[in-house]
Amino acid sequence: QRVMIAMALACDPDLIIADEATTALDVMVQAQILTLLQDLVSQRNAGLIMISHDLSVLADVCDRTMVMYAGKVVETGDATSLFDAPRHPYSDALGAAFPVIGDPAARNNPRGLAGDPPVPGQIPSGCSFHPRCPVARPECAEQEPELLEVAVLGESGAAELEDAGGPRLSACLVAQSGESIRFTRTPASEMPQEGAR
Structure with a gap:
């Protein structure tokens, strides 16, 4: 890896x-x-685009994160807040894929997604994630959601349209409806110190 980085630089x-x-x-x-x-x-004042399935790495290194599913962007936002409070079910699934240290239940019962990713060239109609989505509605199979700005619940409990890193965008009909999406994963900010990811 170091040699490849040296060659690129x-x-x-x-x-x-x-x-x-x-x-x-x-x-x-x-x-x-x-x-x-x-x-x-x-040192070089260069830009960095990191491509990874490891959201924890991206949260530590990147300012902003873009999550893609089946070749389409499903969510963008400040890296830390996207990891702590995802607004798309696939973003949540990526974050939940990492075990919680000190939680034997998580180790013995890993959380994953039902079903398989779509076959290239055979992407389902509507939202490409709807066959695997835990919050899918009938309209998700019919309507392909646009990547739109969504509110993020702030510390005061009020909805905020912008987080520290700029606008929060999600391609999820449920998130765009303004409804609160509650995932089962506990945000890192609410976890006890010994339960860090």
Whole structure:
């Protein structure tokens, strides 16, 4: 990974695209690679796009996060708040895929998604996630949701249209309806210290 990063930086790029740069690395090496990338981006004043299935890595490294499903963007927002309070069921499923340290129930009962991802070229009508979605409604099978701004519940309990990193966008009809979506995962900010992800 370090050699690949060195080769990429030899061209003095303005933008670095790191595609699964930490996949299959142990935690210590992963942390070293992420620190190296952050330092290099800062020193060179370059942009960084990280592609990863590991939302916890993105929450630590990125300012903003974009979640895609079946080739389409389903949610964007500030990386930390998107991880703590997802507004699309697929974003929640990605975050819930990581076990909670100190929670034996989570270890013995991992949470996943029902069904299989769509076959390329055979994407279902409407929202492509609706066959696997725990909050799907009949209209989700008929209407493809646009990526629209959604309210995020703030600390005061009031709905806020913008978080610290800019607008929060979701392609979920339920989130766009203004209804509160309650997922079963506990946000990191509400977890006891010993229960950190």
